[in-house]
Amino acid sequence: xxxxxxDNQASSKLEDRVLDVMLPFFVNYYGIPQSxxxxxxxxQNAMNIARKQVAALINAEPxxxxxxxxxxxxxxxxxxGGVEALQANGNHIITSSxxxxxxxxxxxxxxxxxxxxxxxxxxxxxxxxxLELQHAINKNTILISIQYVNPEIGTIQDxxxxxxxxxxxxxxxxxxDAVSACGQVxxxxxxxxxxxxxxxxxxxxxxxxxxxxxxxxxxxxxPQIEGGIQELSxxxxxxxxxxxxxxGKACEIAKREYKQNxxxxxxxxxxxxxxxxxxxxHVYLNGPITKFRLSCNLNVSIEFIEGxxxxxxxxxxxxxxxxxxxxASNNLKGSYVLQAIGLNKVLRQGTIxxxxxxxxxxxxxxxxxxxxxxxxxxxxxxxxxxxxxxxTGQRIY
Numbered sequence: 001x002x003x004x005x006x007d008n009q010a011s012s013k014l015e016d017r018v019l020d021v022m023l024p025f026f027v028n029y030y031g032i033p034q035s036x037x038x039x040x041x042x043x044q045n046a047m048n049i050a051r052k053q054v055a056a057l058i059n060a061e062p063x064x065x066x067x068x069x070x071x072x073x074x075x076x077x078x079x080x081g082g083v084e085a086l087q088a089n090g091n092h093i094i095t096s097s098x099x100x101x102x103x104x105x106x107x108x109x110x111x112x113x114x115x116x117x118x119x120x121x122x123x124x125x126x127x128x129x130x131l132e133l134q135h136a137i138n139k140n141t142i143l144i145s146i147q148y149v150n151p152e153i154g155t156i157q158d159x160x161x162x163x164x165x166x167x168x169x170x171x172x173x174x175x176x177d178a179v180s181a182c183g184q185v186x187x188x189x190x191x192x193x194x195x196x197x198x199x200x201x202x203x204x205x206x207x208x209x210x211x212x213x214x215x216x217x218x219x220x221x222x223p224q225i226e227g228g229i230q231e232l233s234x235x236x237x238x239x240x241x242x243x244x245x246x247x248g249k250a251c252e253i254a255k256r257e258y259k260q261n262x263x264x265x266x267x268x269x270x271x272x273x274x275x276x277x278x279x280x281x282h283v284y285l286n287g288p289i290t291k292f293r294l295s296c297n298l299n300v301s302i303e304f305i306e307g308x309x310x311x312x313x314x315x316x317x318x319x320x321x322x323x324x325x326x327x328a329s330n331n332l333k334g335s336y337v338l339q340a341i342g343l344n345k346v347l348r349q350g351t352i353x354x355x356x357x358x359x360x361x362x363x364x365x366x367x368x369x370x371x372x373x374x375x376x377x378x379x380x381x382x383x384x385x386x387x388x389x390x391x392t393g394q395r396i397y
Contacts, residue, residue, distance in 0.1 A: 050248025081221035090140030126155030153287030154297030206250030304386035
């Protein structure tokens, strides 16, 4: 069997329909939108269409969409630009303990500059407690950022409820990192009432190197990249027109085919979980079981094995999964998300993650389950923890 890719929250396959609309802007239409000649007009028009397509995916207005290079840049712009615009009103920021690194690192820097940062706990399913959030808010709170979906354990936060808690206080802006929700959750910024929201192209079968930050009309933030008038002067720099055009097309497809795609990935996800838990004992699901879980996500801890070893064995036969956040996968300390939900060290080390896409098939799932089962048996045969458990019935950790 050809290679099988189950790491779609790190990056997804570029769709042919997206590539087709991008190609002319690499070769034929290479002007910049700011030029007043005909090539400039063509690219300006193409970017306007893409902005409308991106806005439509999240029910925003086109002028509320700022194009950036990636989700990390959008998150940095939201956090740094937001607090710098509001620092005269206070110096307190609230976030959760399971945010993406591109939220946590900027906040770490801001803390060194004198800002106060509160990290909310999450429960064993990854949910934020609105009561704890309410207690954390004080007169100096100016910004709150809580992710919409966690890419590791698939938790979908009730952002609408969280925002309603926040909006009873004045002078606080709310941002959500919705990169992992993009194309997988029906996002409506008007209904959510968020002030800023991050989405990215690479997880919806669009090109890498482009993302967007939704900024509610009338909200002022301080630009972090200066030097030009692009993106309403909120993000200077020559626009990546081919990528922006591709992002727009990917958003259009994601919106139109949303229900169909969710049905495909949820069916395959459920099949993997059902088969793995039937064939392998001591397997535990991480994250919620309810409908408030990302349809494409399956995070399981397989006791008495090393997840990294299983990942490498699967990769050796062309099956690609992950064992943690894409931006922290080389961190040997393990997943801070799994630690935050209270998972013990042994189970954290035995974790693998499947993030599926509409391009995966039932045949791939069945083959993968067979190979996972085979490799788990092999790894447990050399595990002292497992051999002791079989012999004594006791866990020595």
